[in-house]
Amino acid sequence: MGAFVLRRLAASLITLFLASIVVFAMVRAVPGDIVEQMMGQLGGSEGEAVLRRFFGLDEPIHIQYLDWLGRVLRGDLGVSWRLGAPVTALVASAFLVSLQLALLVLVFSAFIGVPLGLMVGRWSGGAFDTAIQSFNVVALATPVFWIGLMLLFGVSELLGWSPPTIYVSPVRSITENLTILMLPMLSLAFLQIAAYAQFVRQHVIAAMGQDYVRAARARGMPMRRVLLRHVLRNILVPLSTFMGLIFIQILGGVVVIESIFGLPGLGRLLVNALNARDFPVVQGALLTVLISAIVVNLIVDLLYRAIDPRLRT
Amino acid sequence: MNPTVFAYLRSRPGLATGLAMIAVLLIVVAVPKVFAVHPPEAIDVANALLAPSGDHWFGTDHVGRDVFARVVHGARTTLGIVSGSLLLSAIFGGLAGSLAGYARGWTDISSGQMIEVILSFPPIFLGVMITGILGSNMGYLVLALSVVYLPLFFRAARSTTMVEGAKPYVEAAQALGAGHDRVLLRHLLPNVVPSIATQYIILFPLALQVQAALGFLGLGVQPPTADWGASLQESKDYLLIAPWMALFPGLALIVASLAVILVGRGLQDTDDQ
Numbered sequence: 001m002g003a004f005v006l007r008r009l010a011a012s013l014i015t016l017f018l019a020s021i022v023v024f025a026m027v028r029a030v031p032g033d034i035v036e037q038m039m040g041q042l043g044g045s046e047g048e049a050v051l052r053r054f055f056g057l058d059e060p061i062h063i064q065y066l067d068w069l070g071r072v073l074r075g076d077l078g079v080s081w082r083l084g085a086p087v088t089a090l091v092a093s094a095f096l097v098s099l100q101l102a103l104l105v106l107v108f109s110a111f112i113g114v115p116l117g118l119m120v121g122r123w124s125g126g127a128f129d130t131a132i133q134s135f136n137v138v139a140l141a142t143p144v145f146w147i148g149l150m151l152l153f154g155v156s157e158l159l160g161w162s163p164p165t166i167y168v169s170p171v172r173s174i175t176e177n178l179t180i181l182m183l184p185m186l187s188l189a190f191l192q193i194a195a196y197a198q199f200v201r202q203h204v205i206a207a208m209g210q211d212y213v214r215a216a217r218a219r220g221m222p223m224r225r226v227l228l229r230h231v232l233r234n235i236l237v238p239l240s241t242f243m244g245l246i247f248i249q250i251l252g253g254v255v256v257i258e259s260i261f262g263l264p265g266l267g268r269l270l271v272n273a274l275n276a277r278d279f280p281v282v283q284g285a286l287l288t289v290l291i292s293a294i295v296v297n298l299i300v301d302l303l304y305r306a307i308d309p310r311l312r313t
Numbered sequence: 314m315n316p317t318v319f320a321y322l323r324s325r326p327g328l329a330t331g332l333a334m335i336a337v338l339l340i341v342v343a344v345p346k347v348f349a350v351h352p353p354e355a356i357d358v359a360n361a362l363l364a365p366s367g368d369h370w371f372g373t374d375h376v377g378r379d380v381f382a383r384v385v386h387g388a389r390t391t392l393g394i395v396s397g398s399l400l401l402s403a404i405f406g407g408l409a410g411s412l413a414g415y416a417r418g419w420t421d422i423s424s425g426q427m428i429e430v431i432l433s434f435p436p437i438f439l440g441v442m443i444t445g446i447l448g449s450n451m452g453y454l455v456l457a458l459s460v461v462y463l464p465l466f467f468r469a470a471r472s473t474t475m476v477e478g479a480k481p482y483v484e485a486a487q488a489l490g491a492g493h494d495r496v497l498l499r500h501l502l503p504n505v506v507p508s509i510a511t512q513y514i515i516l517f518p519l520a521l522q523v524q525a526a527l528g529f530l531g532l533g534v535q536p537p538t539a540d541w542g543a544s545l546q547e548s549k550d551y552l553l554i555a556p557w558m559a560l561f562p563g564l565a566l567i568v569a570s571l572a573v574i575l576v577g578r579g580l581q582d583t584d585d586q
Contacts, residue, residue, distance in 0.1 A: 141570035146563035252437040274445030
């Protein structure tokens with residue numbers, strides 16, 4: 001187990017290292033940096049060289065990369081070229097917004113999707129099952145941001161409620177914070193509820209033929225109890241790893257949803273920084289996404305091994 | 314129609330529905346002018362934000378363009394970009410994957426590591442990064458989408474090649490003196506194509522969602538070209554006064570995704586039997 005953890009960790013670090021080079025190289029490979037934008041028509045002057053030196057753009061690219069990497073390892077992502085603020089703080093506050101939303105979606109959809117999956121698996125083949133299966137297909141086909149637009153229109157038109165547009169952190173007011181996050185959460189949850197239900201359904205159907213379910217039934221245990229006490233407990237292992245994969249998917253959806261509901265999350269930070277050619281922020285935001293995706297994948301892998309001894313070698 | 318094909322489709326209503334929907338979409342893509350009376354880019358500010366009516370079935374947008382015409386013409390842009398990008402992805406990913414699976418050793422390890430790097434980005438972030446950095450034009454959009462889905466074609470081709478490569482017919486071809494290029498191109502690739510095609514159908518709806526999301530973020534197709542995701546972006550500021558601007562391009566996206574998902578599921582069920 002120890003050797004496996006080390007090997008897996010090393011592989012993740014290599015991938016992260018290579019991905020950070022890709023991010024850095026892509027960002028720098030494009031013509032038109034911040035200095036060119038600042039100088040405009042005045043290009044080619046003495047001031048340009050001074051500014052280049054100021055931003056560290058006069059060094060060869062590999063030196064720039066190593067310089068950046070060295071700072072990153074010390075937790076310093078640089079200074080935003082546009083805002084003059086430290087990138088670490090910008091990215092951290094944006095990441096917390098996205099993270100909170102993603103976790104809300106993850107938990108909320110589990111609370112609805114898992115019981116739904118248990119029921120559908122229990123009565124598979126029935127009308128309810130067909131309905132959920134159709135819902136699943138439609139959920140897969142529907143763009144997350146379109147659901148967001150329709151929800152926004154729906155609550156304004158039908159309920160006469162216009163959702164707040166200014167973000168409030170949960171530290172300041174948890175109720176106001178949750179009010180703002182409610183619609184974005186619902187928009188993202190649609191697809192994930194379907195995913196959970198589908199996942200649990202398949203596991204329940206597979207479990208129904210298993211000896212432990214038949215034995216419990218033979219002892220006269222009611223089906224409800226068998227599902228909750230035995231089947232659900234057996235599903236928890238694959239479910240926890242499934243949640244990891246869903247989490248990464250939600251993180252992607254969050255980017256698009258943020259732009260509808262005006263949430264100051266990682267996606268909006270990234271898109272704004274890209275438009276302004278604010279490289280340090282772009283690099284910081286992408287690196288944060290990469291690290292979270294790689295860490296979640298790593299946890300999923302290790303968890304799977306730790307729980308299921310058959311995978312150990 | 315051939316009676317057996319007909320009976321086959323009747324026993325699989327999902328597959329039949331999906332195929333019918335794709336047929337309609339293909340006709341719309343081929344001859345949009347037959348369906349849309351109004352030109353998609355004709356600005357008519359006097360008739361902006363009109364609700365759906367007999368003349369404008371889906372209403373008009375903020376500059377008076379016919380939403381129905383934009384949805385119909387948008388089909389060509391949106392579906393063209395997605396199918397083209399995935400085709401590029403399938404060709405390059407498929408070839409590289411087959412090569413890695415056949416050559417093994419360092420070719421396999423190093424290309425596998427590159428694929429791992431691409432996969433470490435969540436799809437939308439990778440798309441945002443490429444289009445956001447390189448700029449929003451159609452070529453870069455196609456590039457972005459094909460890079461996002463390349464790893465999955467690579468993996469499918471690699472594993473199929475590995476399975477096929479161990480079979481006796483490959484050994485026989487090698488024993489008869491066929492060179493590596495001949496074994497790979499003439500014997501292995503034809504057997505890899507079905508798994509690539511399956512992958513294409515599975516990934517199409519996903520790529521469509523990412524294409525639309527990039528358009529919605531303003532990183533995809535640029536105005537005035539009609540595109541479903543870009544139309545949704547324009548609809549955002551008029552949501553409460555002209556909801557039809559958001560409703561119809563979204564429904565078009567759902568219909569197109571649904572069509573391919575239904576075909577994919579229908580074919581999968583057939584394979585299982």
